[in-house]
Amino acid sequence: MKALAKTSSREGLELVEAETPRPGPGEVLIKVAAASICGTDLHIYSWDEWSRSRISPPRIIGHEFCGHVEEVGPGVEGFAPGDYVSAETHIYCGRCYMCRTGRAHLCENVSIIGIDRDGAFAEYIVVPAKVLWKNDPALPAKIASLQEPFGNAVHAVKRAEVGGKRVVIIGDGPIGIFACAIARVLGARDVWLVGLSETRLAAGRRLGADAVVNASSRDPVAAIREWTGGKGADVVLEMSGSPAAWDNALRAVRPGGRVIAFGLSRDKIPWDLNRGVFKDIEVLGIVGRLIFETWYEASELLAELDLTPAVTDELPLEEFEAGFERLFRREAVKVVLYP
Numbered sequence: 001m002k003a004l005a006k007t008s009s010r011e012g013l014e015l016v017e018a019e020t021p022r023p024g025p026g027e028v029l030i031k032v033a034a035a036s037i038c039g040t041d042l043h044i045y046s047w048d049e050w051s052r053s054r055i056s057p058p059r060i061i062g063h064e065f066c067g068h069v070e071e072v073g074p075g076v077e078g079f080a081p082g083d084y085v086s087a088e089t090h091i092y093c094g095r096c097y098m099c100r101t102g103r104a105h106l107c108e109n110v111s112i113i114g115i116d117r118d119g120a121f122a123e124y125i126v127v128p129a130k131v132l133w134k135n136d137p138a139l140p141a142k143i144a145s146l147q148e149p150f151g152n153a154v155h156a157v158k159r160a161e162v163g164g165k166r167v168v169i170i171g172d173g174p175i176g177i178f179a180c181a182i183a184r185v186l187g188a189r190d191v192w193l194v195g196l197s198e199t200r201l202a203a204g205r206r207l208g209a210d211a212v213v214n215a216s217s218r219d220p221v222a223a224i225r226e227w228t229g230g231k232g233a234d235v236v237l238e239m240s241g242s243p244a245a246w247d248n249a250l251r252a253v254r255p256g257g258r259v260i261a262f263g264l265s266r267d268k269i270p271w272d273l274n275r276g277v278f279k280d281i282e283v284l285g286i287v288g289r290l291i292f293e294t295w296y297e298a299s300e301l302l303a304e305l306d307l308t309p310a311v312t313d314e315l316p317l318e319e320f321e322a323g324f325e326r327l328f329r330r331e332a333v334k335v336v337l338y339p
């Protein structure tokens with residue numbers, strides 16, 4: 001089968017001819033219909049410090065996908081050939097303390113699709129049946145392939161408790177843009193998006209942001225103060241991972257407000273602790289999705305929301321280079337690949 005893999009310890013990815021995997025006990029073989037490129041895949045492409053410490057080539061990458069069940073392995077119940085599925089990317093063990101206390105997304109023995117095992121940028125993928133999610137047959141493949149990052153945004157916005165609030169989202173990547181749409185549907189009073197790319201800010205507006213600010217041309221904290229009559233935002237979701245953005249989040253939130261820490265930073269971010277203390281704020285770290293609570297919530301939201309404006313590029317798998325390039329240049333929002 002065709003697959004996109006990290007074949008050696010250097011920058012880039014390679015289109016390879018790989019052996020079609022076979023489903024073992026408890027596993028399912030899926031024919032991939034669509035797979036979207038994630039920020040994580042960009043890190044793996046660039047072969048940065050994190051990827052070098054985590055990935056052992058050769059590895060087929062890609063973890064956001066949908067497809068149809070081709071074959072089920074021994075002992076699999078509840079799935080049959082033809083089922084239209086996506087997958088939770090965190091393969092949890094089911095035995096550790098976190099799994100056994102209802103927090104499988106924090107599993108101590110997690111294995112991640114496309115990182116710790118072969119991924120979805122391929123014609124076929126094998127995953128354990130326990131992480132599969134049955135899709136609504138009416139959901140277009142390009143949208144079904146986005147449910148994993150969309151679920152990240154759902155989990156973050158739910159924890160932020162945005163109903164009736166003035167909400168600021170910092171970070172115009174796909175998850176920040178999805179968060180705009182979700183905050184709107186979940187009853188935020190105002191949704192403002194801060195970012196650095198005009199294309200992505202425009203997509204944020206189409207998905208529900210009331211106003212956007214480009215932080216490269218205007219001080220976002222000043223803009224937020226102006227929007228809120230000097231008070232500051234009730235809730236700030238920091239989804240960029242930049243040290244400057246983290247500082248902006250602490251300055252933009254009103255006293256007694258809530259800050260969601262979601263964006264990952266390459267380096268440790270020192271922060272103004274006294275500001276946080278004196279403002280009496282809450283800071284919540286958010287990771288992954290609740291398995292499978294968030295998937296149920298996400299599929300209900302997808303019935304109300306149209307994520308189409310977030311898919312800026314659709315390409316055959318062979319043309320992956322063009323998609324990665326557009327993402328590195330921040331010209332694309334979501335790139336969907338078709339194997």
Ligand SMILES: [Zn+2]
Pocket residue numbers: 038039040063064148149
């Ligand atoms: Zn992802």
Ligand SMILES: [Zn+2]
Pocket residue numbers: 092093094095096097098099100104106107108109110
């Ligand atoms: Zn576990």
